[in-house]
Amino acid sequence: MSKTLKHDYPIHIFLVLAAIITFYPFVFMVMTSFKATVDFQHNFWGLPHWVQITNYSDAWTRIGGYVGNSLLVSVSTVILVLFISSISAFVFARFRFPGREALFLMLLALLMIPGILTLVPAFLLVKNLGLVNTYWALILPYLAGGQVFAIFVMRSFFASLPEELFESARIDGANTFQLYRQICVPLSKPILVTIAIMNILGTWNDYIWPLVTIPDGRRWTISVGIVSFGSSYMGTESWGPMYAGYVLASLPLIILFMFTMRYFIAGLTSGAIKA
């Protein structure tokens, strides 16, 4: 034990120092979010002298709507992505049909097309379809783009499942949908969770696309809303409500992460994402 400690000691110094520098801005944010403006002005570094909980209620009245909009968009997107991509990945992994390789290559090629190339025509398309200022302007393109990576990861996972499982189910009279629903989906829960979290992170954090397609401030997602919210405080010294808003904007993802951390880290480090 003592030998282990001695070996690890210098490493800990580095890792802890790096963690402190990384986390200090977040700690400062949480600390300040409870301070009244006067407290912040005279007590920049210290703990709050009293807890100004109205910072949070003030911030929530301004950004609560954005959080709701984002929840709606991200949750709808992730459900549709998981459904469409798992069933398509199932077809690519377990069916043989003419054109399979070519069709898959067509999806693969999309990983090479940068979003910045498609930005302008995609916006005009959404506009011509009359979807501007609707959540469909976000959900449909997110679904189209999000499924590609998901199909990619799930296909290789489904293909690695032993054929005997499917064979015996087929002998028992299972149809295609049952094979998908009762064999593929239950066996791939960890990978579905990892894909789901990555998809939610992506849509929650996206800034440019909702900025372009949702001009109506009441329908903004949290990423667009929080930037505008934060900017309105930048010239002032009342950073308590500003940081309270930042904390509130982060909470949904942190809660999600708390419940799924094990799956997520295992999924990320297991190499599912690597290839």
Next chain:
Amino acid sequence: MAQLTMGRSAAPVAVPQERQISLLKRIMRSKQAYLILIPTFALVLTFNYYPAFSALFHSVFDWNGYNVQRFIGLGNFQAMLQDPTLMGSVGNLFKLTAFSLFVNLTFPLLAGALIFHLKNLRLAYFYRVLYVIPMVVPGMVVLGIWKSIYSPQIGLLNMLLKAAGLTSWARPWLGDFNLALGAVMFIGFPWIAGMSTLIYLAGFQAIPTELLDASAIDGAGVWNRFWRVELPLVMSQIKLIVILTVIGALQNFATIMVMTNGGPGVTTMVPGLWLYRNALMYGKMGYACAIGTALFMITLVLTYLNTRYLKSSVEFIGA
């Protein structure tokens, strides 16, 4: 009824009979597979392929997105070369990409290697979780925090300098012509929390224990073990990080837009933001498509160079 077999294992038996059936019949038999794939391809064709081809097509047009559409050949590309803002932005993009590449190839690699070298596995897991947590803070919140760190009056950075007695060093970081780009690059210091560290760590953990034991028996110290054994064996991960970083850096203009909006003046302009402004503020859609096309070409070339010239770990094991 579509045929349900596992691609590789069942192929040798199935193929000979398969050949005798005409292609049309095979397509008919697989109609269930095609039906299931319709939503996927309908979405991809509408929201990815159509806009991509539209962008490439319109890059040779003078186009405002609505009624004006005039073929001008390579006119947009010639205009790009004579556009001082765009040319300046390319320099910025180069600096940002090079710096981002440097950062992602050093700090997270070091952090991943150090976590891997920990003897206490429970603490190793603890650090891994610790370094993932900042990943789930929304990107725009992180940028908001950094914007406040750089704030001229009461920003953390200037307050820190004042507390250290270096008041004369205090600056309006993001408003300074010479420092704004550097300030944007510095965001996220020390750059260890995130995807890169996890990817490196996964690479280290995949190294066969026998190889590490063998190097220990041969008397390799920690330093030699890292340079001669571990580093060559995470080349696949390094390759992946290089490509992800380059593609990410070339495309990302949200950071610049939120932090400085290209300013002060156009000193921190990047091509993506210039594309955005040309399209959505000046109505020069054709010109914007040409900038997008150029960025696409650069991405293609860099991806090709990366896959062609960077060795992956497997080649090292084979050699």
